[in-house]
Amino acid sequence: MSHSREDVISAAGRLFARDGYHGTSMRDLGRELGLLGSSLYSHVQGKQELLVAVVERGAGFFQAAADAALAVEGPASERLRRLIAGHLDVMLDHRDEVRTYLNEARSLEPASRERVVAARDRYEQAFRTVLKEGVADGSFRDDVDPKLAGIFVLSILNAVDRWYEEDGGLDRAALASQIADMVERGLRTG
Amino acid sequence: MSHSREDVISAAGRLFARDGYHGTSMRDLGRELGLLGSSLYSHVQGKQELLVAVVERGAGFFQAAADAALAVEGPASERLRRLIAGHLDVMLDHRDEVRTYLNEARSLEPASRERVVAARDRYEQAFRTVLKEGVADGSFRDDVDPKLAGIFVLSILNAVDRWYEEDGGLDRAALASQIADMVERGLRTG
DNA sequence: CCTACCGATCGGTAGG
DNA sequence: CCTACCGATCGGTAGG
Numbered sequence: 284m285s286h287s288r289e290d291v292i293s294a295a296g297r298l299f300a301r302d303g304y305h306g307t308s309m310r311d312l313g314r315e316l317g318l319l320g321s322s323l324y325s326h327v328q329g330k331q332e333l334l335v336a337v338v339e340r341g342a343g344f345f346q347a348a349a350d351a352a353l354a355v356e357g358p359a360s361e362r363l364r365r366l367i368a369g370h371l372d373v374m375l376d377h378r379d380e381v382r383t384y385l386n387e388a389r390s391l392e393p394a395s396r397e398r399v400v401a402a403r404d405r406y407e408q409a410f411r412t413v414l415k416e417g418v419a420d421g422s423f424r425d426d427v428d429p430k431l432a433g434i435f436v437l438s439i440l441n442a443v444d445r446w447y448e449e450d451g452g453l454d455r456a457a458l459a460s461q462i463a464d465m466v467e468r469g470l471r472t473g
Numbered sequence: 474m475s476h477s478r479e480d481v482i483s484a485a486g487r488l489f490a491r492d493g494y495h496g497t498s499m500r501d502l503g504r505e506l507g508l509l510g511s512s513l514y515s516h517v518q519g520k521q522e523l524l525v526a527v528v529e530r531g532a533g534f535f536q537a538a539a540d541a542a543l544a545v546e547g548p549a550s551e552r553l554r555r556l557i558a559g560h561l562d563v564m565l566d567h568r569d570e571v572r573t574y575l576n577e578a579r580s581l582e583p584a585s586r587e588r589v590v591a592a593r594d595r596y597e598q599a600f601r602t603v604l605k606e607g608v609a610d611g612s613f614r615d616d617v618d619p620k621l622a623g624i625f626v627l628s629i630l631n632a633v634d635r636w637y638e639e640d641g642g643l644d645r646a647a648l649a650s651q652i653a654d655m656v657e658r659g660l661r662t663g
Numbered sequence: 664c665c666t667a668c669c670g671a672t673c674g675g676t677a678g679g
Numbered sequence: 680c681c682t683a684c685c686g687a688t689c690g691g692t693a694g695g
Contacts, residue, residue, distance in 0.1 A: 305495035309690060322664045330690065386576070431651060434636060435629050442628030461621060469659040499674060512680045520674065672689065
């Protein structure tokens with residue numbers, strides 16, 4: 284059986300998400316793919332390169348979703364709802380990459396970690412921008428701190444990975460609107 | 474220099490919080506205390522025992538804070554504010570234990586992990602109870618789902634560890650009321 | 664992608 | 680708390 288580099292990265296995401304970067308050995312990863320640990324070195328230069336690839340995949344999915352949400356016309360609150368739904372879609376469709384992105388980025392070497400931190404800041408900026416717009420157009424209260432509110436929304440969203448299972452009574456769209464409703468009530472004027 | 478078992482557990486918390494359980498070796502921990510890795514085995518039976526001790530410290534701090542908050546008389550919203558402020562106090566006063574509790578519990582062996590999960594459920598129950606009381610006495614909207622709302626509040630609180638630094642412009646009490654205000658606006662009737 | 668291997672490091676132990 | 684050590688496992692390489 285022959286594997287592509289993409290296969291190796293996906294399998295790495297699976298194991299990093301489950302056992303952590305330090306909890307996963309190259310031999311574990313080989314076993315997951317049905318080959319020896321040493322055989323992985325024909326696909327990648329080293330373990331750290333795999334972590335970089337998985338984390339950058341996760342970051343890329345989030346940024347693509349944010350770009351799409353920001354492009355939507357209409358009121359800021361609509362873009363905020365899209366950001367929330369898009370974040371949930373990315374989390375639930377790419378759970379391994381997202382988990383690795385959220386929990387294992389600290390195991391990146393400094394240079395790549397800095398790039399990931401910058402990407403995370405840029406993504407957070409999308410939330411902050413929409414919140415500022417909502418304050419500016421009067422739909423959100425003017426004592427809303429966009430930075431703090433953005434952090435709170437992202438905190439709720441990122442934690443979803445820790446408790447939510449899609450096969451329960453609450454489907455993805457219902458969860459998205461529960462979060463959006465709760466957040467909007469916290470922000471809205473009047 | 475002689476060390477107590479408590480010293481060893483505190484140092485373990487420091488390293489587990491910073492480098493993770495799998496990223497910390499017994500030799501690392503020995504170095505932190507000025508002795509050899511093998512010397513630690515006169516204080517503890519093994520590495521896993523240290524993880525259990527650190528995580529249970531973290532869990533214990535949280536439960537003690539919740540018990541105190543629940544004992545406060547008056548409206549449910551006041552107990553909710555106490556739960557929020559108490560959670561922040563525990564996080565910021567015991568950052569290493571809390572970080573280990575939040576991020577490294579998955580490295581516990583099954584038996585102790587189950588105990589920790591049970592303790593976490595019990596703690597979450599405190600939030601749910603107060604939210605239910607608020608719905609019952611009419612101060613919170615009756616379409617508030619106490620389970621979901623509790624998860625959202627705890628999501629915001631637990632994420633604080635990931636971004637907040639106490640020496641910035643926002644002090645601990647101000648952060649607590651920002652969170653409590655935002656949450657209450659999301660819950661309140663009218 | 665495997666065989667065969669490297670030096671380093673891991674958690675842990677015996678004995679003092 | 681140290682000396683001296685154990686077998687297992689780590690990330691990685693040379694050569695095919």
